[in-house]
Every structure is written in C-alpha cells, then in structure tokens.
Amino acid sequence: MYRLYHMPLSPFCRKVRLVLAEKRIEVDLVEERYWERDPDFLRRNPVGKVPILRIEGRNMSESMAICEYLEHIHPSPALMPSKxxxxxxxxxxxxxxxxxxxxxxxxxxxxxxxxxxxxxxxxxxxxxxxxxxxxxxxxxxxxxxxxxxxxxxxxxxxxxxxxxxxxxxxxxxxxxxxxxxxxxxxxxxxxxxxxxxxxxxxxxxxxxxxxxxxxxxxxxx
Amino acid sequence: MYRLYHMPLSPFCRKVRLVLAEKRIEVDLVEERYWERDPDFLRRNPVGKVPILRIEGRNMSESMAICEYLEHIHPSPALMPSKxxxxxxxxxxxxxxxxxxxxxxxxxxxxxxxxxxxxxxxxxxxxxxxxxxxxxxxxxxxxxxxxxxxxxxxxxxxxxxxxxxxxxxxxxxxxxxxxxxxxxxxxxxxxxxxxxxxxxxxxxxxxxxxxxxxxxxxxxx
The missing domain is CATH 1.20.1050.10 (Glutathione S-transferase Yfyf (Class Pi); Chain A, domain 2)
Structure with missing residues (x-):
C-alpha cells in the first residue's frame, strides 16, 4: 500500500491526499513532524519537507511532481484535461x-x-x-x-x-x-x-x- | 513572434529563455520592472510577477506551466523524458x-x-x-x-x-x-x-x- 508522510493542515499534503482519495487509491497516512528533522525522515527527503509519498520502497517528494505522476499512472478519474x-x-x-x-x-x-x-x-x-x-x-x-x-x-x-x-x-x-x-x-x-x-x-x-x-x-x- | 516580459537575472525567466532558445523559438525580450506595478503589466498578470510569455495575444504566467506548455507544442528537441x-x-x-x-x-x-x-x-x-x-x-x-x-x-x-x-x-x-x-x-x-x-x-x-x-x-x- 502507498504511504504518505504528511501534516494534517499542510495544503501541499492535502492536495496529494485529495488526488489519492478522488482516484480511490488506498494510502496509509503517517504524521511527520518534519521540523524536528528526524534523520530517518531526512534520508527520505534531504530538503526536509512533507509530503513524501512512499510507493514500492521509493520516496517521492514535491507535491506537484507527485500529483502529475499519480495522474499519469492512475489516469481515471482524470484531474488534468487533455488539450x-x-x-x-x-x-x-x-x-x-x-x-x-x-x-x-x-x-x-x-x-x-x-x-x-x-x-x-x-x-x-x-x-x-x-x-x-x-x-x-x-x-x-x-x-x-x-x-x-x-x-x-x-x-x-x-x-x-x-x-x-x-x-x-x-x-x-x-x-x-x-x-x-x-x-x-x-x-x-x-x-x-x-x-x-x-x-x-x-x-x-x-x-x-x-x-x-x-x-x-x-x-x- | 512570441514576446517575453522578463528581468535578466530572474531564474524563472532564465528557465523560460533557455527552453525557448534550446527549441530555437524566436522571442522578443522586453524588460519589465514588475515591482513598479505598472497597470498595463498587472492586466497581463494580476499577481504582478515575471515571466509573462505573450503568444498570439494571450499572456501566459507561471514559469513551470509555461515550460510544460512549450514542451507540448514544440516537442523537439525534447526536454522531458517519456517514462x-x-x-x-x-x-x-x-x-x-x-x-x-x-x-x-x-x-x-x-x-x-x-x-x-x-x-x-x-x-x-x-x-x-x-x-x-x-x-x-x-x-x-x-x-x-x-x-x-x-x-x-x-x-x-x-x-x-x-x-x-x-x-x-x-x-x-x-x-x-x-x-x-x-x-x-x-x-x-x-x-x-x-x-x-x-x-x-x-x-x-x-x-x-x-x-x-x-x-x-x-x-x-
């Protein structure tokens, strides 16, 4: 299952959560107090920000890059027009x-x-x-x-x-x-x-x- | 011809200029002192930032959105992989x-x-x-x-x-x-x-x- 390291009120995390939910992709949510700069977390994202989406052992960062990727591999329902x-x-x-x-x-x-x-x-x-x-x-x-x-x-x-x-x-x-x-x-x-x-x-x-x-x-x- | 409203040292404008130049798209460069908030310029982009790329009477803003659009309509040489x-x-x-x-x-x-x-x-x-x-x-x-x-x-x-x-x-x-x-x-x-x-x-x-x-x-x- 996908895992999302996030903070509940972060708008960047919310955007990824909405995309996952709209596309009915199950995800395990893990709160990450990113400002405490836990070394394990910094290995996932050296720039120390959330969201991080973990897919098959790979840690993905940058919310727009994640959303565009999800749109590509889970195209339905579409959240990007075609033109x-x-x-x-x-x-x-x-x-x-x-x-x-x-x-x-x-x-x-x-x-x-x-x-x-x-x-x-x-x-x-x-x-x-x-x-x-x-x-x-x-x-x-x-x-x-x-x-x-x-x-x-x-x-x-x-x-x-x-x-x-x-x-x-x-x-x-x-x-x-x-x-x-x-x-x-x-x-x-x-x-x-x-x-x-x-x-x-x-x-x-x-x-x-x-x-x-x-x-x-x-x-x- | 395309027209780019820019500032020479802005990294966001430079990214668009590099994409245009790499794809050999001719562009007319216009320096825009965006912080002076000229009303004409604010009509082009209400958020008051550069770059603005003007294509056939349409003003485009947000450098990543512009670069992705240029990649789509001028695919060669490619600056985005396919996978x-x-x-x-x-x-x-x-x-x-x-x-x-x-x-x-x-x-x-x-x-x-x-x-x-x-x-x-x-x-x-x-x-x-x-x-x-x-x-x-x-x-x-x-x-x-x-x-x-x-x-x-x-x-x-x-x-x-x-x-x-x-x-x-x-x-x-x-x-x-x-x-x-x-x-x-x-x-x-x-x-x-x-x-x-x-x-x-x-x-x-x-x-x-x-x-x-x-x-x-x-x-x-």
Whole structure:
C-alpha cells in the first residue's frame, strides 16, 4: 500500500491526499513532524519537507511532481484535461495557489497561527496576520472572477487546480480565516468540492490543542 | 513572434529563455520592472510577477506551466523524458530548485545583493547573505551526489531540470556567489550546459550599474 508522510493542515499534503482519495487509491497516512528533522525522515527527503509519498520502497517528494505522476499512472478519474492550453491553465493555477497564494496568505495566516504553536516558535506576528487578512480578499475576488466565467477554476471540468485551491482554503477554514460571505460564487464552488467523498478525510482532521470551528466540517456552512 | 516580459537575472525567466532558445523559438525580450506595478503589466498578470510569455495575444504566467506548455507544442528537441518515473524526477528537481533552492539560496543572495539595489529597497541583510552562503554548499553537494550517479541532473539526458538548476546558478554566478572549486562534477556539468548555443543570450546579460565578473561569460571559468 502507498504511504504518505504528511501534516494534517499542510495544503501541499492535502492536495496529494485529495488526488489519492478522488482516484480511490488506498494510502496509509503517517504524521511527520518534519521540523524536528528526524534523520530517518531526512534520508527520505534531504530538503526536509512533507509530503513524501512512499510507493514500492521509493520516496517521492514535491507535491506537484507527485500529483502529475499519480495522474499519469492512475489516469481515471482524470484531474488534468487533455488539450495543451487547458493543461497549461491547470498548471498555472496550481502555481498561483502553491506559490503566490501560499506566500501571501497561507504562510501569513495558517503558519503564524498554527505552525508556530505546534513547533513552539512563539506567538503569531501581527504584521503577518494583517498582511494575510488583506491578501486573502484579493485572491478570493480573483477566484470569484474566474468562477464567474467557468464552472470550475480552470474550466468546465474539475481539475487539480480546484484541489490545489481547496487545499489552501480548507486549511485556512480550519482557523476561520475565510470570509465565505464575501463572494457567493466562491462559497458555491467550495460547497460543491467539500461535499465530494474525496474530501471526507480532510474534514475529519483534528490538530491536538487546536479544535476546528463547528462550521469546518459542516457541508451546509 | 512570441514576446517575453522578463528581468535578466530572474531564474524563472532564465528557465523560460533557455527552453525557448534550446527549441530555437524566436522571442522578443522586453524588460519589465514588475515591482513598479505598472497597470498595463498587472492586466497581463494580476499577481504582478515575471515571466509573462505573450503568444498570439494571450499572456501566459507561471514559469513551470509555461515550460510544460512549450514542451507540448514544440516537442523537439525534447526536454522531458517519456517514462512517468523519469518525468517525475524532472519535475521533482524543478520543484527542488524553484522552491527550496530559491528560498534558501537565490532569495537570500541574489535578491539581497541585486534586487534591493535596482528596486531601491536598501542594503543587503547580512543575516540573509550568511544563510544563503551556508545553504548553497548543501545544494551544491546534493547536485554533486546526483551527478556522481547520472550524466545530467535527472538522468542520462539533458532535461528541464538542468535548465532550472542552471538558471539559478547562472544568476548567482553573476554575483560571484558560486564556489566552482567545491565540486568538480558540478563544475563540469555547468561547463557543458554553459557552452550550449542556448546559453549565449544569458551570458551576454548586463544589469546597468552591476557589471558581471570576468568569469561570468567565460566558457573556461
């Protein structure tokens, strides 16, 4: 069976978990406190990050590389369209969320509120919380603009881009950092994706000492 | 003709330039001072980053998404292998360089030394320079370890992973931040890639007020 070394609220790990669940691939989840830099773990990934997906004795890292690989060897159900222009748009949005959204929003809010506490690196930096709270509005509005023209983020079918975005937003929803009333289109999109069977594992995550708010797992939020 | 909005020392722009040059695709290069947030430029990419590749009136962003698209529509010469395991390794290494190497090395050295000066945001932060100088050693040693087992970084053929790595290293070589005597294998690899015709454009880059050191464009460095 596949094994995934992960942390529950990591958006990069969530993206891989969603892909595995959507494709109905069984996986054994192992929490890895990667910041403790356990030597065994560093042998699996010298750069010391999660997720690591272990397949037949091989340790795979870098969430986008893993997702593209899973898409190739488990093509059904498809999470990548076939036309090059459409594939480009999926990858562009994955880059948008995993780079710009991550640096401007996720790192400023989730990492300050949760990771600092579990890693024991002090209190949240209020300047970062302020920057993240401002930046998420711009990104939610951009998503609303996309969803005004398309059924899903990258086009008319659900793709890896939706999973990348939902991975960040679901983790931020755990800390009540998403203002769902801001854009109706974004809320509708999240309700659709949240109700998929693939999302169940993520909605049942609980970080010790950090209970989720009641709306987190509620499909009618 | 294609048009690329770029900055000469940006490793993400360099990766796209190398792919275009290797595939012999003509491109019109336009320098874009993206931090000035020109409204015209923000219409091309609301997240305000370079590179932007303009193809037939369409503005494309996110360097990996662009490179994968170029590989699809201009497949020859190939910069991606065909087997899924080999494609995974190329993407893993692109992620390694564009994320970990970038954050630990390029952002700490190149961005502190050059970007601060051209953007007018003050002097380099000595703690960051120190962190970058330490981190590059680990990454060069990791490259040496890979190159001890393979002809190129991701396997026995040259791929996008080599271009991703060379984009960061060439930009850092411009600021004399690469200790080429540390690992002979890495130096040999860079000499091979530096002597390719596709590399010429990059070796002739000059940033005003910031001349390159004499060894920068020298094939026998």
């Amino acid at each position: 090059p222009e459409e594939r480009y748009e999926v990858r562009r949005l994955c880059g948008w969320f995993d780079d710009s959204f991550f640096n401007q929003v996720t790192a400023n809010l989730l990492y300050e509120r949760v990771n600092r506490k579990i890693m024991g690196t002090g209190y949240p930096d209020s300047a970062k919380i302020k920057a993240g709270t401002k930046a998420i509005k711009f990104h939610l509005d951009y998503m609303a603009w996309l969803l005004d023209q398309r059924r899903w983020l990258a086009g008319d079918t659900m793709t890896l881009a939706d999973f990348a975005a939902a991975s960040h937003l679901s983790a931020l929803d755990y800390t009540s950092d998403v203002e769902w009333t801001r854009n109706e289109g974004v809320k509708d999109w999240y309700a659709k994706i949240k109700s998929r069977p693939a999302f169940r594992g993520i909605l049942s995550d609980v970080v010790p000492g950090f209970p989720p708010p009641p709306h987190y797992a509620d499909l009618d939020f | 899924p395991e080999e494609r995974y390794e190329v993407r893993r290494l692109c992620g390694w360089f564009d994320d970990s190497f970038f954050n630990q090395v390029t952002a700490n050295l190149l961005y502190e030394r050059v970007n601060r000066k051209i953007m007018g945001t003050g002097y380099p932060d000595s703690a960051k320079i120190k962190a970058g100088t330490k981190a590059i050693k680990f990454h060069l040693d990791y490259m040496a370890w890979l190159l001890d087992q393979r002809r190129w970084l991701a396997g026995d053929t040259m791929t996008l992973a080599d271009f991703a790595a060379a984009s960061h290293l060439s930009a850092l070589d411009y600021t004399s931040d690469v200790e080429w005597t540390r690992n002979e294998g890495v130096k040999d690899w860079y000499a091979k890639i530096k002597s390719r015709p596709a590399f010429r454009g990059i070796l002739s880059d000059v940033v005003p007020g910031f001349p390159p050191p004499p060894h920068y464009a020298d094939l026998d460095f």
